[in-house]
Amino acid sequence: MKRIMTIGIILIIGAKVNAQMYNAEKAAKYANYWCDKRNTASSPYFNKPEWGGPYYDYGDPANGNGDCAAFVSQCLIYGGLDLSKGTDGNGNGVKPDKVISGATNLVLHLFVGTRNI
Numbered sequence: 593m594k595r596i597m598t599i600g601i602i603l604i605i606g607a608k609v610n611a612q613m614y615n616a617e618k619a620a621k622y623a624n625y626w627c628d629k630r631n632t633a634s635s636p637y638f639n640k641p642e643w644g645g646p647y648y649d650y651g652d653p654a655n656g657n658g659d660c661a662a663f664v665s666q667c668l669i670y671g672g673l674d675l676s677k678g679t680d681g682n683g684n685g686v687k688p689d690k691v692i693s694g695a696t697n698l699v700l701h702l703f704v705g706t707r708n709i
Contacts, residue, residue, distance in 0.1 A: 619671025623663075630658070631666065644670060647689045661698040665691040675701060 622643065629637050633646040640646070647666055650659030665675055675692050678701060679685040685697035692698045 614668075614672045616671060619667045619673075622670035623667045626663070626666070645689070647691060648687065650687075650691075650693045659693050661695045662687075662691045662693040665693075665698055677701075679704075 626637075626643070629635060630649050631638060631643055631645040631647050632649050635646075638646055645666070647662070650662040651657045669675060669690065676683060676686055676690060678692070679697050685692050685694070685701060687693050692701055
């Protein structure tokens with residue numbers, strides 16, 4: 593279910609992006625591959641040339657919980673979307689690994705603040 597929802601969000605956002613070159617299929621490929629894995633430096637699946645990253649593991653990975661917004665932003669980045677302007681146009685909400693963590697921040701960035709979609 594998490595995989596289907598993530599891919600759905602990626603495709604919807606992809607249909608609305610008009611200012612950047614965005615490849616929804618590429619983002620969906622990332623989502624499908626990493627859905628049950630962690631793209632961190634310690635991951636046995638980590639391969640920077642192929643997938644980018646590594647990313648910080650937001651949330652509570654010890655209990656299997658991650659930050660879904662951070663994961664969605666990783667997918668969007670892999671698809672070619674630049675999230676670096678953050679929630680206010682000045683990089684607010686962008687983490688050092690260039691993802692946007694937290695659902696509120698991601699919604700502000702994608703639908704309210706700096707994006708023309």
